[in-house]
Structure formats: structure tokens, C-alpha cells
Amino acid sequence: MTTNTLVYIEINNNKIENVSKEIISHVSKNFDDTSVCGFLTVNTTLSESLFSELRQIGLDKIYIIQHEALKDFNVEVFSGVISQLISNIQPQVLLMGATVNGRELAPRIAANLQIGLTADCTDLKIEDNMLLATRPTYGGQMMATIYSKTLPGFATVRPGAFLKRNFPEKNTEIVYFEANFDGVYEILNKTEILSTEYKPQTDDWTNSDIIIAGGLGLKSKENFEKLYKLCDLIGAKPAASRAAVELGWAPSEIQVGQTGRSVSAKLYIALGISGALQHMTGISNAQKVLAVNTDKNAPIMSCSDVAIVADATAVIEALTNKFS
């Protein structure tokens, strides 16, 4: 039986959120015999460039809900019209990114449709036509695999949990969905955004090919500066453990782990990181993990693909010389 999966394509500032592409990549690769459809909301006609990008993310079909009331994100309005779409097309699986907006939107849709929802998942699979969603709980100290008795199986997915892949151009069908917008302006009147100040964003590093992370073994903020320089030379992205961030050696934006970000790099190099469980859950989707630590018995050494007993700071120096 074919599974029909529907994925929310979240667009912010005329750009598709990476997590949407990550979800589509995972579903296309791991859900056997599934048709993958997407849906998105816009307030005005889509740009040509966005249209062509939408045809390159591996979707069979895209539903577009277009209305001027969808200009700014309003959780009541969005959940109302998206619920209409779900009721109409009745997918078996419904997935959204666990972004700031997604985490607010999904529970309202679930409550509206009276269906189960599993939040912030790091793994998804289909078994007997049922969605099995796995998520960390108790602050990353425990994992729970959850299914739902209702349809569609509904989950939000942690950004960075899956690897984003490239797709050949596909003949994606585009369908405009006519939703009912009655009463929408009364809803919009209840909340008013008085001002928005966007913060400069570090580009999304969590799914870059190579990530080099530093921990307490780097011993100082200065050595993190050296790590950044090395990353530039290699074409890698830097990251840090919670302990290093808490000491102020690295900014929290690059923290990896349950309280930081999940990464799905092809190669994750951990320099001087002991490997507390909450860190390891954040890198469980990295394809290859290489750990460098002076302590052969550090937890990370037994759960890496390659464990090298060496001093992290000396290794940074040596690598910098080699790549310069």
C-alpha cells in the first residue's frame, strides 16, 4: 500500500527553510513506496526562482494556499486553513519542521483535527503503514518511540536531524487549494505585531559536510579562535560542546547537543569533548564521528567511528600547518 506523506514547506523571507528539505530528503529515502507531497502558504504570487526551486526538492505534488491574509504568520489563521487542507486530502503522514513557528502551529492543527502529535522528533520510520516517531525526552536522557492511534500520523522534526540531499528536477504537480477564509480578519485583529527586529543570522551550519567541534580540551577561548581559522582552511563549520559554551569560550549559536543543535554532518570531528549523553544525542545522525581526546577512556572514545588519543590543541596546530 502506498503511503501518502504531506510535508509543510515553511517559507521565510522568500526562502525555503532547510528543515523542510531535510524532512523531504529523509522521507524519500526511508519511507518505502510513498508519494511525497508538500504544501505551503503564501500571500502573493510565488517568484519564478522559488517555483523552480520547489521543483527541485523531490516532491510529487505541491499544494499552495494563497491569500493576502497569509502575509504574516498568525498561528490561528494558519492552523485554520492548513486544517482545511489536511481534512480535504487526508494524508497518512503529516510532517512539519520543529521551527519557532512550526512548534506553535502543529499543536493547534492537532487540537483542531483531534489527532495525536509527536513533537521535535529526531527519527521517523514507517512500520505496518504507521508512522513511528522517535524523540529525546527528559532533557535528552531518554528516547521515546511514539505512534498515534489517529490519522494522519503527525510529527514535527528537529532542524538538523536529517541530512539534506540533492534531487534531480522533477515534474512536480502544482495545485492551488481554495480554503475558506471567512472570519479571518476578525482573527487577525486580535493580535498585532507592533515591531519586528531581525537578528543577523549565522548561516545554517548544522548540515554542512564537515563540522569540527571543540570542548573543554581546547582549554581557552583563544584556541577556539584557532579552531575557527582551521575550519575556514578546511571548508568546515565550527561547533562547541555545552561545557565550552557555558565557560564563554564559544557562542551558544554553535552549541551541539540536546540543549543545542542536532547535526547531520558527513564527518563530525570532536576535539577535546568528553561526550556526555546530551552531546551524543545531538550527533547521533552524523555519518562518521572522529574523536580526539587525551583520555582514552572518555565516553566519546567508545562511541566514535575513529578515536585518536592525542591532545586537541596540538592537533589543531598541526592541522592548521598542513592545510595552510
Add this chain to the structure above:
Amino acid sequence: MCFKILVFVKQVPDTTDIRWTEHNTIQREGLESVINPYDLGAVQLAKNIKSALGDCKISAVSMGPLQAKEALKEAIAFGCDDAYLLCDKKFAGSDTLATAYVLSQFVKTHCSDFNLIICGYQAVDGDTAQTPSSLAQRLGIAQITGVTALKDICNEYSVWIKDTSAYKQEIKITHPALVSTTLKDIDFTVPVNGWIKAQTTDITVLSAGDISAETSKTGFCGSPTQVKKAYRPVIVRHTELIEPDNCEEASNSIVSIINRCKEQDDN
């Protein structure tokens, strides 16, 4: 007119102190219970509103076993005026959809004239952040998720600051409404007489019948999501241990791994 605030609090295990049994399940015996740290942020915001408006009543509400009375007493000590505990065997095992249903039934039957609901952003034992949104949907009210400060308030509306990693917004919302807050780890000073008030204030305990809740929609049976399995994460990688003689040798190994990664195809 008295401004009515409902603060929803949850009693959670202290997740900073989790111990494991030999079967890799959580050792519940002797596990300390605390008020969810984000819910203390919600209590703080309610108190800020009370100081701004004067004529204001803060009710703390929790769903849980009788033991959760302790969390509510704490909430009273910190400055809430009264407290309700939604306690029924039929509520046990509720997921977020069922929990939001129970909370919404309480609001509809006991406090339908509320002005504002304040919740913590998420509970630290589940980290789902679903219940506030789900509750707002059930009640058909507007919401702001993750406020960090109160800017302005009157009986009809309030203005909030929402400060996320991506943006900072000022949002005006018309009451009745719900806000959830990411404030946590508030350093509370219990007001003079706080604990005395907590000991002398009766906590109203309400059952499913008291809030006209249909028990087919509550608890384990009323919860669509079910845990198939829960386990302690085990990371399985087959480790190749390298003990190089010097740093040069170590960096050579790393360089060859980096180069192999760069050559590797997409799949």
C-alpha cells in the same frame, strides 16, 4: 473590574538528577519533584501584571496526582491567590491533546470569565511545548508563544516582547488570550507570610465530573499518541582506536579521513 489570570503549572521530576535502574528505566523512587522551571517564569509574569494593575487575581491550576498539591502550595507561597488541582484516575496517562482537553474543560466550567492564561513554554520532563497551543485552540483564543517580557497592560489588551534567536518582536494581543513564556529559573524571594498563606489556603480538588469532562477524551484511553518503547539512548559505532606516537601522526590520520570525506559522493 478584577483582572483574572490563570497560571498553569506542572509538577515535574527534577531532570537534573535522573538515576537509572538496571533495566535502563528511570528510577522513580526518591526522585525529587519540582515545579516546572518555565512555570515559575509564568508565575513571575502574573505577579508583574498584578503589580501593574492592582485589582487582579492569580489562580494557579495543575493537573496531576494529589502529590501535585505541593507544587500548587509553592505557587501560592510565591504569590498566587488560590489554586485548583485537577485530579482524577481517569486523567492518568493523558498526552498533550487529552491534557489540553482537561484544562479547557476546567476553564469553561470554572473560570470562563478569565482575562489571561499564562503557561510555561514547555515542561522539562517532556519538552514538547504543545499543551499551551493545544489549549488556546480548544478555547478558540489568540496566543503568543515564548514571550520574554511584559511591556504594557490594561484590562482590554497587553503588549509583550518575544525575543527569539531569529528576531525580537513587540506584539499586542486582545484579551482573553494565552501567552507562554520562555522565562525560567526565576530567583524567587518568597513574600513575607508566603508559606503561611500556602499552608492556610485550601486547594480546590476537582474530578472529571466536576469539570464535565468526558472520560473517553481523557487519560490513557483518550490519548491518541502512545509510547511504543522508551529507552536510554545507546550510540553504536564500531570504534577504531588509534594511539599515535606523536601529534604529526595523529594529524596525518585526520587529514586522510577529511580527504576521504571530501571525495565521497552524495550518497
